[in-house]
Amino acid sequence: MPEGPEVRRAAVLLDDALAGKPIVSLSTRLKKTLAWLDANGNPFPGRTVERVWSHGKWLVGDVEGGLHFASHFLMWGRWQVVAPDDELAVTRDRRERARIEVPDAVAVLLTAPKFRLLDGSPYAEGGPVAHLGPDALPYDGPEAFDVDAWHDRLLSGAHHERTVGAVLLDQTVVAGIGNYLRAEILHACRLDPWTLVGDLTDRDLACLNREIPRITAYAFAHGGRTIPPEQVERMRGNSALHYGEAREHNLRHWVFRRTNLPCLVCGDTVRQKKQVTRRYEDAEGNLEEKKRPIYFCPTCQNTTVDLPPVRKKKRTPSRRASADA
Numbered sequence: 001m002p003e004g005p006e007v008r009r010a011a012v013l014l015d016d017a018l019a020g021k022p023i024v025s026l027s028t029r030l031k032k033t034l035a036w037l038d039a040n041g042n043p044f045p046g047r048t049v050e051r052v053w054s055h056g057k058w059l060v061g062d063v064e065g066g067l068h069f070a071s072h073f074l075m076w077g078r079w080q081v082v083a084p085d086d087e088l089a090v091t092r093d094r095r096e097r098a099r100i101e102v103p104d105a106v107a108v109l110l111t112a113p114k115f116r117l118l119d120g121s122p123y124a125e126g127g128p129v130a131h132l133g134p135d136a137l138p139y140d141g142p143e144a145f146d147v148d149a150w151h152d153r154l155l156s157g158a159h160h161e162r163t164v165g166a167v168l169l170d171q172t173v174v175a176g177i178g179n180y181l182r183a184e185i186l187h188a189c190r191l192d193p194w195t196l197v198g199d200l201t202d203r204d205l206a207c208l209n210r211e212i213p214r215i216t217a218y219a220f221a222h223g224g225r226t227i228p229p230e231q232v233e234r235m236r237g238n239s240a241l242h243y244g245e246a247r248e249h250n251l252r253h254w255v256f257r258r259t260n261l262p263c264l265v266c267g268d269t270v271r272q273k274k275q276v277t278r279r280y281e282d283a284e285g286n287l288e289e290k291k292r293p294i295y296f297c298p299t300c301q302n303t304t305v306d307l308p309p310v311r312k313k314k315r316t317p318s319r320r321a322s323a324d325a
């Protein structure tokens, strides 16, 4: 599932392909966006794409004259850039949700359910990025992470009774962190995912201030990998440290999707457990909970949650063994 680093790579891909070029055509299959085009008479053709960038998990394109396009991948979406004579450009894939054509390239948005068009700032009220917390992946590098803005939101009081594991996924507090980054950040800070925000110490906050932008930037620079090369080599040389064959996708993280394997730091067994990430009332007033699996090392992170006994790693693990529960 794309998180901040993956969305930023898509933004770089589109910026390289589109920026400085006039839009030949822009189209979509999403009903709401079609309605916008109907109401606004599609003002995009003939205007130049100025820049494509991202904030958190939103990708935004600035277009001459104060126009913008914006996409959100949710679970499976992606942008693909091809030549105008490529099969994807010529035949319209059924997964296509939107496309932007410039003279020498076609950018096609596949499966993503969100593609918005707007006239005016994307940060204005109602804009796609208006509600977001500071970006975990600042364009000017990890040291440019807006710690004040993150603390203002985190420590406002509204989140004191929430767990740190839940609040790291809250895009209004800090933007761009998803399930793999939160597990890796909490492990790096030796933090129990069930620690309440109101109980975070100065040491915890100092670590999060540092590790949120550092790990996100590292993942962006290394194709989503969060461990250094020496740990990749260590895993590659020891089949007990990874699932399946020693392939790139199995040798990426400290704890994420390493359930029942040894922690790379202390050797204890990495565990996973579903964690409540959001509580809300449904239409009938019933309290609903949204849960996501969190991966962690009980020893490094000093957790106190109840856990079932460890299941031994299978010799030939099934695909399910390493998949999200």
Ligand SMILES: [Zn+2]
Residues within 6 Å of the ligand: 263, 264, 265, 266, 267, 268, 297, 298, 299, 300, 301
């Ligand atoms: Zn450990």
